[in-house]
Amino acid sequence: MLLPAPPPLSTEATEPVVEWDGVWCERDGRSVLRGASLRSAAGEIVALLGANGAGKSTLLRHGNGLLRCQRGVVRIVGRPVGRRPVAELARDVGLVMQQPARMLFAPTVRAELAAGPRALRRYDPDWCARLSERFGLDPLLDRSPQLLSAGEQRRVAIAAVLAGRPRALLLDEPTAGQDARARATLRALLRDCAADGLAITLATHDLGWAYSLCQRWAVLAEGRIAADADPAAVLAQPEVLGRARLSTLAVAA
Known part of the structure; x- marks a missing residue:
């Protein structure tokens, strides 16, 4: 419908x-x-x-x-x-590519969420935790992004970009x-x-x-x-x- x-x-x-x-x-x-x-x-x-x-x-x-x-x-x-x-x-400005797996390099989802904001000197653990909960990533935090499904990888990639607080x-x-x-x-x-x-x-x-x-x-x-x-x-x-x-x-x- x-x-x-x-x-x-x-x-x-x-x-x-x-x-x-x-x-x-x-x-x-x-x-x-x-x-x-x-x-x-x-x-x-x-x-x-x-x-x-x-x-x-x-x-x-x-x-x-x-x-x-x-x-x-x-x-x-x-x-x-x-x-x-x-x-x-x-x-x-954050960009999430068509193949999000190409953007994911950290050993765990938890590290992926922190990598971008740390590079931008904007790391806020509370904000990353909120994004993880909002995007349903809490059960995945200690898993490798490369081993996730395509849908999970996309959610990780978007959350990782948003962790840096772009406009x-x-x-x-x-x-x-x-x-x-x-x-x-x-x-x-x-x-x-x-x-x-x-x-x-x-x-x-x-x-x-x-x-x-x-x-x-x-x-x-x-x-x-x-x-x-x-x-x-x-x-x-x-x-x-x-x-x-x-x-x-x-x-x-």
């Missing part, structure tokens, strides 16, 4: 935590991004949608400095990224390989995070899940944001959906 879309945020102006402004990126001789612009504000969950190869992961990686703009600018809390090191940007969270295909129960758990956790003021941008192909979670849908097609509105407004634009190879049938799946 299709869950109802979340209510829109207040229309009062909110300064973006992360802003992609006219970002261009060429890779392997192909223009992946052609002036893409997007904003993510505190308390907001934005779905970044598009076909495979549209550039969703590329856009996210510009958001935390893993990739740098060839043209255009990315601003984090109003400041251009420029040449600022990724370690500095990580204080404000924004970027997620690349967070429901990939997850069953319905894991998707529902993740949806509830992300709603809680947004309610706490976190700015969340997630790339996904799971339109039904995105419909029930995200206040805004941003559709990436031909290197640009072709639509940026509430889900119902985007679904009412068949031409945009066609360009992005998105089907309304997937919303009810």
